Amino acid sequence: MVRFGFVFSMIATLSLSTSAFAQSSSAQTAVDENFLGLETAVAEAGATPIASIDHARLAKAEGVEMLASRVLIFSVPEINTPILKGNVRAGLDLPFRVLSFDQDGRPQIAYTDSQFLKVRHGLINTQALNAFENKLLDVLNDLDAAPAPTKGLITNYGIIELRSELSVSEAVERLKTAVMGQDDTVWFGEIDFATEASQVGVELPDAVLLLFGGPAPGGVAMADFPAIGLDAFCQKLLVYANEEGGSVVIFNDIAALAELHYGSSAEPHHGLNKRLTTTFRTAIE
Structure with a gap:
């Protein structure tokens, strides 16, 4: 089950009085065009858009300047579920996500591929991984895109883990309250993976992915590291049932991901x- 957050559409009017501004505007236009192509491809592939996040414009609205960057998160439950069956922690890197961004005046597209999932979460279900990769390549077919780096990636790389005696539902509610109690945070949505799986006839332990971000602190963190927008700014927080009771909360180590990319x-x-x-x-x- 997917609960959608706010839909953000902001138009930025930029002055082109200097060559620097002109270069920035040109890169923004290219990033926007690539993103539009991505949205079209996702719709044609029959995937479900979950969140469309314009990092740079959201940050600009909070007074933070950064390079153009937009991420699209989209889902196919039939593809998510077999991967989660292999390791529920893989939900931290699900569903699909693709980033259109400006890297020093060079518009680029980055995505998380099946190799990243395989290595980071120790997955061995080749069929499930191939299904993930094939759907992703179907979406990216006409786009010039490159996968996130995997050099130096190991199992559980860059994952911060906390444990609680609370049930998944209790932990989720408390986390949502804590997150939205901060005045610089925006809510993007959540995905109940267990409910999704039940709809395709598969039983999974309780697992909920929360999506949110802080435009101002996120923009500062991404200023010289735009590629981390694939995993940061829209912070992904996975809460899943602990076999020993209670729940486990995992999220991305932003510094570790910056080191992986840069x-x-x-x-x-x-x-x-x-x-x-x-x-x-x-x-x-």
Whole structure:
């Protein structure tokens, strides 16, 4: 079951009085065109859009300048479920996501592929992984896109984990309250993977993915690291049932993902990690 968050559509009017502004405007136009092509391809592939997030315009509305960046998250439950059956923690990297962004004046498209899922979550179901990859390549067929790097990636790389005695439903409600109690955070939606799986005749442990982000702190974190928009700014928080009772909460280590993409990280990444960890831990204690 998917609960949709707000739909954001912001038009930015930019002055072209200098060559720098002109270059920025040109890159933004290219990023927007690539994104429009992606949205069209997703619709033609029969996938369900979950969230469309314009990082740069949301950040600009909060007074933070960053390079053009837009991410599209879309889903196919029949493809998600076999992967989750292999390892429910793979829900942190589901459903599909593709990023259109400006890297130093060069518009690019990045995506999370099946190899990333396989390595990070120790998946062995080749059929499920192939189905994921085939659907993704079907969407990206006419687009010049490249997968996220996997060099240096290992099982559970860049995953921060917390445990709670609360049930999944209790933990989810407390986390949502904590997240939306912060005045710089925007809600994008949530996905109940267990409910999705039941609709295709498969039983999964309770697992809910929460999607939200902070435009201002996220924009600062992405300023020199735009490719991390594939996994950050729309922060993904997975809550799933612990076999021993209670629940497990996992989310991305933003500094680790910056290091995966760029070979280095910055203080805003570590600061966000600390803030998120403190917020989530307090919520579920």
